[in-house]
Structure formats: structure tokens, C-alpha cells
Amino acid sequence: MHILFLTDNFPPEVNAPASRTFEHCKEWVKAGHKVTVVTCAPNFPKGRVFDGYANKLIQREEMAGIHVVRVWSYITANEGFVKRILDYISFMVAGTVAAIFVKKIDVVVGTSPQFFTACAAYMVGALKRRPWVFELRDIWPESIRAVGAMKESATLDFLEKIELFLYRKASAIVSVTQSFRDSLIHRGIEGNKIDVITNGVDVSRFSPRPKDVELVNRHQLGNKFVAGYIGTHGLAHALDTVLDAAKLCKAMTGGDRYRFLLLGDGACKAALMSRAQAEGIDNVIFVDTVSKDEVVRYWSLLDASLIHLKATPLFETVIPSKMFECMGMTIPILHGVQGESARIIEQERVGLVFEPQNAKALCDGLLRLDQDHALYAELKANGPKGAKNYDRSILAHRMLRILERVSLTRV
Structure with missing residues (x-):
């Protein structure tokens, strides 16, 4: 099976989305599957491209057996709603274009926190006539309201309509919490297509050790x-x-x-x-x-x-x-x-x-x-x-079974 994964966070970034995606993809490669990740130049959280990388049209690398395709995006520090939206949208567009040229895929995955990456996954799935999976890490844009980053507006209402559209169009939804699953069901999304795969830990790396x-x-x-x-x-x-x-x-x-x-x-x-x-x-x-x-x-x-x-x-x-x-x-x-x-x-x-x-x-x-x-x-x-x-390894294999099941569905 060839899994195409779209994410705007990936190592060498060290935040939770980057770590989860990398560790899951690494396990899927070990299980004998081909994995291609479409992402951007590493820059989180300072909004500055990491040493050894450039924010150019396209660049490729291999990481733990994962084929990584990095695309250009508008890069900004994690501050200012408008700039962040430009960042998200630019990756959505560039990621969609790059993903279209990835050959012979079986399933597409798009991960939040924000849903513009999921928009890209939906479009790629539709264009390639392949099922797509929404990995739900955050109820966005509701989290914008929660932190007071933006006032109530028609824009937020419109974003929520897109959010619900994506939930309905996804072949499957993988939620990181049971509470997110319950929230989606309450909002009218079919519960039988929502699975919960929590975050976890690589127990081989995070183990007891004395103070440095x-x-x-x-x-x-x-x-x-x-x-x-x-x-x-x-x-x-x-x-x-x-x-x-x-x-x-x-x-x-x-x-x-x-x-x-x-x-x-x-x-x-x-x-x-x-x-x-x-x-x-x-x-x-x-x-x-x-x-x-x-x-x-x-x-x-x-x-x-x-x-x-x-x-x-x-x-x-x-x-x-x-x-x-x-x-x-x-x-x-x-x-x-x-x-x-x-x-x-x-x-x-x-x-x-x-x-x-x-x-x-x-x-x-x-x-x-x-x-x-x-x-x-x-x-x-x-x-x-x-x-x-x-254990992240066990959780990765649970998600893999979902992707294997979804890859057999017709679009």
C-alpha cells in the first residue's frame, strides 16, 4: 500500500504533530508499506527555516525510509491571525499541487491542527479518485474562539461550514481523543466512521534516565x-x-x-x-x-x-x-x-x-x-x-489497520 500523508509539521521540527506523524509513518514503512509525506520547509515555532533547508519550490529527502517532499510556503512566526492563515493557505495550495504528482497512491491522509491541510487532502483524494482520511488533532476553528485570537464573525462561521464539509467528505476520521469523537457525533457526523487513536510515546526513547x-x-x-x-x-x-x-x-x-x-x-x-x-x-x-x-x-x-x-x-x-x-x-x-x-x-x-x-x-x-x-x-x-x-508503535499499527480498510473503498 502507498500512503500519501500531508502535514505542515514534520521533523526536524519537534512539536507534537511532527513527532506523531513521523513515528507513525516510520512504523508503516517497517510494516512494508510505501509512505510519501508532503510537507513544508521546517520552521516551527519561530517562523525561520531550519539550518540545512531552504524555502524553495520543491525539495526531496529520505528520512527513516519515508520519502519526504517539501514545498514552498509563506513562512511566518506563530503570531497574528492573518499571517498564520496565509501560511496555512499557501501550504494547502503548494501541497495539493505537489501531491498530484505523487504516483500510484492508495490512500491520502491529511492532519490538523488547522484544517487547510485536510482541505488539500480532500482535493488530492478527489482528483486522484482515492479515499482520504482526516486525522483530527484539534477542533479548529473552535480553538480560535477558545483562546480569544479572533472575535465572533462571519469568517469564523464560514470556516466552521468548511470544517463540517470536510468531516462529511472524509472516508474516515481518526480522532486523537474520545471527546473529539463525541463532539463530532453531536454535530451530526456519522460515528461509525470515526476511530480514536490517542497520542502516545516512543518508549524506546523516553525512558528513565539520570539528570544530565x-x-x-x-x-x-x-x-x-x-x-x-x-x-x-x-x-x-x-x-x-x-x-x-x-x-x-x-x-x-x-x-x-x-x-x-x-x-x-x-x-x-x-x-x-x-x-x-x-x-x-x-x-x-x-x-x-x-x-x-x-x-x-x-x-x-x-x-x-x-x-x-x-x-x-x-x-x-x-x-x-x-x-x-x-x-x-x-x-x-x-x-x-x-x-x-x-x-x-x-x-x-x-x-x-x-x-x-x-x-x-x-x-x-x-x-x-x-x-x-x-x-x-x-x-x-x-x-x-x-x-x-x-506505546506509539502499537497505536501506529491500529491506525494502519484503518488505512488498510479505507484503501479498499471505492471513490
């Missing part, structure tokens, strides 16, 4: 209890709560025991750094995005992992993929997200759940993890056990 001594010394973390957030610093993540908690923890304890590490980039990072400097919040360490291999070294520094999203009902339906990486590395989680993901944290007994955007609750959880040694040991030990339930 060089990084401990570089960031002066000896004898410190380190709570870290690793990921995008965007509107959705409300990371001002972490700065509030850093100030509060210092005030509550009167000491210098705790450090908060924020690694990544995004639309809000500059403002967070400016605020920390202006208010003298000196127990927060900011680190720019690092390579995939380096990320694991930074994970090793953490005594607790911070996962946080803005307090809004939409985010009760998401499952942040980094929680599975924490499980694999035996890092207890301070989880500031309600809903489906919180239930997994509690079910697997791998962390403490706190109310989103509640700095006092975050602080209380942090102190509890540091001071209750029996609880901390239990949460650490439960991590790898829980991670086995979300």
Missing part, C-alpha cells in the same frame, strides 16, 4: 527541585500562571529551593520573558527550542513536569501528548488541564491534577510532590506502567 550533569551545572540546578514546562508558549497555554506560581512559591517558602524551567518558543514567549525581568522573577529559567535529541536531556532535569492550558471548556477535550513522554521518563506530572486528560492522569496515578490558571493550586501541588516522598515515589513508579498503554 552538564545541564544541571550549566543552569545551576544542583540541590534544586525543578518543575518544567516543555512546549509551545502560546495563547492557549496561559503560562503567566507559571510565573505567578514561581513568585508565590518563593514567597510561601522564603527560600531558594524551587526552579521553574520553561523550554520552547511561541507567540507569548517574549512577553513572558519581559514580565519575568520586570518583576524580578529570578527562579524561572527560559530556554529556547532545542533539537529532538536535546529535548530528552532537558526532560531528565525535571523533578516535576508542568502541563497547562487555559481554563476553557474546549481544552477539556484535549490530551496533551507530552504527558505520555513524562510517564515514560518517570517524571510526576502537575496537570493543569481538566477533562479527558485529567482522567488519564488520575487513572494511571502518574501525577496531581490542579485547576487551570490557579497559581496557588499549582504551588500547593509542587510543594506536596517535594515533601510527600511516598507519594512521589509511587507516581514515578507508575509512569512506565502507564506509558505501556500508550
Whole structure:
């Protein structure tokens, strides 16, 4: 079977969509299938093309047996609604054109978060008369409303009409959460064509390891209890709560025991750094995005992992993929997200759940993890056990069975 996968995020980018797509495609190649990925020049999250790449009309490479076709797109930093839409649309157009020239495909996959990539997959499937699958990673454009990035308008209403059209036209939908599936069914989409394949973890990479001594010394973390957030610093993540908690923890304890590490980039990072400097919040360490291999070294520094999203009902339906990486590395989680993901944290007994955007609750959880040694040991030990339930290899093969089934349908 020849699988054509369209995505605007792919390694060497290190965000969740890029990692999921790469790890799934790698497993499909191992299973004996041909995989072609159409993507753009790596640039997320800074909106700058990575070293060794160029934003040119077309370029090709092989990666773990995957044939990668990179196309030109309008590249911008992850800020400003209009610029982001231009970015998405340019990739939709260029990706569609490039995909048309990929020969002898059996099934097309288009992945969100935004649905313009799914638009491209739909058009390619229609032109090539092949079934297409919508991999649903985010309820977009509803997430725009959730973070307040755009006011209610006829534009948003029109985008939602396109969204529903794509759901109806897809041969199958692969949702990353049960909550997304329930939402689509409530909106009139046939439930029998929606499967749930959650995010997961490559247990061979994210496994227990000692703290990286060089990084401990570089960031002066000896004898410190380190709570870290690793990921995008965007509107959705409300990371001002972490700065509030850093100030509060210092005030509550009167000491210098705790450090908060924020690694990544995004639309809000500059403002967070400016605020920390202006208010003298000196127990927060900011680190720019690092390579995939380096990320694991930074994970090793953490005594607790911070996962946080803005307090809004939409985010009760998401499952942040980094929680599975924490499980694999035996890092207890301070989880500031309600809903489906919180239930997994509690079910697997791998962390403490706190109310989103509640700095006092975050602080209380942090102190509890540091001071209750029996609880901390239990949460650490439960991590790898829980991670086995979300092994990326197993999940990739579940999705492969869906693609094999869909590839047999007539268009």
C-alpha cells in the first residue's frame, strides 16, 4: 500500500504533530508499506527555516525510509491571525499541487491542527479518485474562539461550514481523543466512521534516565527541585500562571529551593520573558527550542513536569501528548488541564491534577510532590506502567489497520 500523508509539521521540527506523524509513518514503512509525506520547509515555532533547508519550490529527502517532499510556503512566526492563515493557505495550495504528482497512491491522509491541510487532502483524494482520511488533532476553528485570537464573525462561521464539509467528505476520521469523537457525533457526523487513536510515546526513547550533569551545572540546578514546562508558549497555554506560581512559591517558602524551567518558543514567549525581568522573577529559567535529541536531556532535569492550558471548556477535550513522554521518563506530572486528560492522569496515578490558571493550586501541588516522598515515589513508579498503554508503535499499527480498510473503498 502507498500512503500519501500531508502535514505542515514534520521533523526536524519537534512539536507534537511532527513527532506523531513521523513515528507513525516510520512504523508503516517497517510494516512494508510505501509512505510519501508532503510537507513544508521546517520552521516551527519561530517562523525561520531550519539550518540545512531552504524555502524553495520543491525539495526531496529520505528520512527513516519515508520519502519526504517539501514545498514552498509563506513562512511566518506563530503570531497574528492573518499571517498564520496565509501560511496555512499557501501550504494547502503548494501541497495539493505537489501531491498530484505523487504516483500510484492508495490512500491520502491529511492532519490538523488547522484544517487547510485536510482541505488539500480532500482535493488530492478527489482528483486522484482515492479515499482520504482526516486525522483530527484539534477542533479548529473552535480553538480560535477558545483562546480569544479572533472575535465572533462571519469568517469564523464560514470556516466552521468548511470544517463540517470536510468531516462529511472524509472516508474516515481518526480522532486523537474520545471527546473529539463525541463532539463530532453531536454535530451530526456519522460515528461509525470515526476511530480514536490517542497520542502516545516512543518508549524506546523516553525512558528513565539520570539528570544530565552538564545541564544541571550549566543552569545551576544542583540541590534544586525543578518543575518544567516543555512546549509551545502560546495563547492557549496561559503560562503567566507559571510565573505567578514561581513568585508565590518563593514567597510561601522564603527560600531558594524551587526552579521553574520553561523550554520552547511561541507567540507569548517574549512577553513572558519581559514580565519575568520586570518583576524580578529570578527562579524561572527560559530556554529556547532545542533539537529532538536535546529535548530528552532537558526532560531528565525535571523533578516535576508542568502541563497547562487555559481554563476553557474546549481544552477539556484535549490530551496533551507530552504527558505520555513524562510517564515514560518517570517524571510526576502537575496537570493543569481538566477533562479527558485529567482522567488519564488520575487513572494511571502518574501525577496531581490542579485547576487551570490557579497559581496557588499549582504551588500547593509542587510543594506536596517535594515533601510527600511516598507519594512521589509511587507516581514515578507508575509512569512506565502507564506509558505501556500508550506505546506509539502499537497505536501506529491500529491506525494502519484503518488505512488498510479505507484503501479498499471505492471513490
